[in-house]
Amino acid sequence: MTSRKHTLNMYRFRPVWAVLVGWALALAGCNMWDKPPTHSVGHKHKHVGVEEGTHLRYQEPDRYTWQYPERVIKALKLEPGMKVADLGSGTGYFTFRLAEAIGSSGKVFAIDIDAEMNASIDKQAVAKQMDNVKTILAVEHDPLIPEKVDLIFSVNAYHHLKDRADYFKNAARYLKPGGRVAIIDFREGAFRHFTARSVLLQEFKTAGYALDKSHGFLPRQNFFVFSRAKN
Numbered sequence: 001m002t003s004r005k006h007t008l009n010m011y012r013f014r015p016v017w018a019v020l021v022g023w024a025l026a027l028a029g030c031n032m033w034d035k036p037p038t039h040s041v042g043h044k045h046k047h048v049g050v051e052e053g054t055h056l057r058y059q060e061p062d063r064y065t066w067q068y069p070e071r072v073i074k075a076l077k078l079e080p081g082m083k084v085a086d087l088g089s090g091t092g093y094f095t096f097r098l099a100e101a102i103g104s105s106g107k108v109f110a111i112d113i114d115a116e117m118n119a120s121i122d123k124q125a126v127a128k129q130m131d132n133v134k135t136i137l138a139v140e141h142d143p144l145i146p147e148k149v150d151l152i153f154s155v156n157a158y159h160h161l162k163d164r165a166d167y168f169k170n171a172a173r174y175l176k177p178g179g180r181v182a183i184i185d186f187r188e189g190a191f192r193h194f195t196a197r198s199v200l201l202q203e204f205k206t207a208g209y210a211l212d213k214s215h216g217f218l219p220r221q222n223f224f225v226f227s228r229a230k231n
């Protein structure tokens with residue numbers, strides 16, 4: 001038979017056990033979600049709105065310390081008058097830097113499937129008085145670039161795309177002769193969403209491109225430049 005003292009002890013310890021088990025489950029859950037997924041093709045970020053506080057999404061000041069935007073732009077060897085597609089342009093972190101590099105005689109097509117992102121870029125283009133930036137509302141499987149470009153440039157968007165070898169096989173028709181594709185995306189383990197180097201290189205090979213350059217100066221991302229492979 002259960003004594004009154006034993007019953008009291010059980011009630012006293014139950015909340016303690018409940019808290020301990022709760023913590024253990026919470027910790028297990030955190031570890032599970034913190035682990036990078038093995039493959040993150042075509043995922044969508046939770047929509048948190050384009051403007052948060054005074055910062056535009058994707059434009060935190062901290063990004064400067066690992067994104068090295070000036071070095072990236074320099075490495076692209078852009079010339080005045082060039083036409084560039086910024087694929088998955090978001091809130092324009094690179095769009096306006098590209099637009100400055102190619103000057104008023106050039107054009108940057110800011111390509112995104114999210115109309116709210118494009119609206120943010122349109123607003124900034126007006127404020128900055130830059131009429132060499134044009135936003136394009138793309139569809140998932142096609143960037144819908146309105147004319148041929150010298151460069152398709154994409155930062156942190158590659159892992160969002162689906163059927164990427166087909167995507168870039170199709171996108172080749174938007175490149176001028178000698179045109180290039182530059183892809184910057186997170187390295188394996190650098191962020192929850194990433195594209196493994198070997199996967200990205202294989203997909204471009206399958207899509208019919210040759211690797212021109214692999215830049216190693218970005219601490220968190222791979223940075224590759226491709227052109228159409230010669231048969």
Ligand SMILES: C[S@@+](CC[C@H](N)C(=O)[O-])C[C@H]1O[C@@H](n2cnc3c(N)ncnc32)[C@H](O)[C@@H]1O
Binds near residue numbers: 114139
């Ligand atoms: C992580 S953000 C990167 C934004 C910007 N390139 C930057 O570096 O700040 C990825 C962007 O890709 C866009 N995106 C996702 N899938 C896309 C697709 N199939 N075509 C064009 N844009 C896409 C998203 O809407 C989002 O704005």
